[in-house]
Amino acid sequence: MSEHICAEIVPIFEQLDHDELLKISSLVVHHHFQKGEVILSPNTPSQLVIVAAGAAKSYQLSASGKEQLLSVLDAGDFEGEKNLFGVQNQELYVETLKNSAVCTIATSEFQQLLENYPSIALKLLKSNAEKIAALEKQNQLLNHDSVEQRLATYLLDLAKIKNNDQIVLPMKLKELASFLGTTPETISRKLHIFSDRALINQERHTITIKDSTALEELKNA
DNA sequence: ACATTAAGCTGTA
DNA sequence: TACAGCTTAATGT
Incomplete structure (x- = not known):
């Protein structure tokens, strides 16, 4: 070393x-x-x-x-x-x-x-x-009242930063859960819900945003 | 609406 | 095959 x-x-x-x-x-x-x-x-x-x-x-x-x-x-x-x-x-x-x-x-x-x-x-x-x-951005994130809103905001922000609708989660789900103030189980479920509603495509840590307008609406709900 | 608990699944070393 | 990471289901707050 x-x-x-x-x-x-x-x-x-x-x-x-x-x-x-x-x-x-x-x-x-x-x-x-x-x-x-x-x-x-x-x-x-x-x-x-x-x-x-x-x-x-x-x-x-x-x-x-x-x-x-x-x-x-x-x-x-x-x-x-x-x-x-x-x-x-x-x-x-x-x-x-x-x-x-x-x-x-x-x-x-x-x-x-x-x-x-x-x-x-x-x-x-x-x-x-x-x-x-x-940290201010994360603070804003945690102020959203539901996990779905926080997760939607996080995914949209990440896509915006990378300037790409296909994003790779930069951390383990366990860590993302902690970042968003929830549990790995809930993150796993919410991602599946988003997939079922055709808002995203998920392949392991690679997520493609398919319906950003719906996600925007979700986060402002 | 979400957490907790426990059990099962899957990829990787 | 052993383990970490993730998922699923049942139940609790």
Whole structure:
């Protein structure tokens, strides 16, 4: 497993020259985690975690103690940046979905870095704004009162993002269920209902939207 | 209308 | 064939 990839693959470190990358690499600690390990929680030290290879999920716990999925982190994605600005992490968890290579940067050292390289702070800001936009969208999703509305909205949004009526679900149904605030069983049933009504075609994780107008009506019902 | 529980099915290593 | 992921059905809230 390569030991010096993090700084090069992360978007916020793009466009830095070789010397700058070297300085960052000296602050980075490399780890390897098995599938299912919790790598960031309210109990772990304050740090930025970067997924170098593999995948992880970030989530918070609901009142009843269940996972509420926030996002799936693939290679190059990171989480915990609010730790870097002195915000105490009280609710955020990050757990590996596969065996993964993960890099961490401690808060104190990163603050030093931000002072020396303001361009990194700007990229972090942009990335953070995008993350907030995604969370606002999910918040809007969860405000729809029925699962059918939430699922219809999600599918239409995904098709819009990909600019294609044929979409591939980016996560397991179990995770999609958590993302939409429901159960895998209900997701499975609703997808079948949509298929029966000829709103979509489903072949495993590949879904083709056949009647977007009907789905639009459903989500606004 | 949806969750929970339990059991059965299917693809993949 | 053992396991994870998904589905189906029965029952509960």
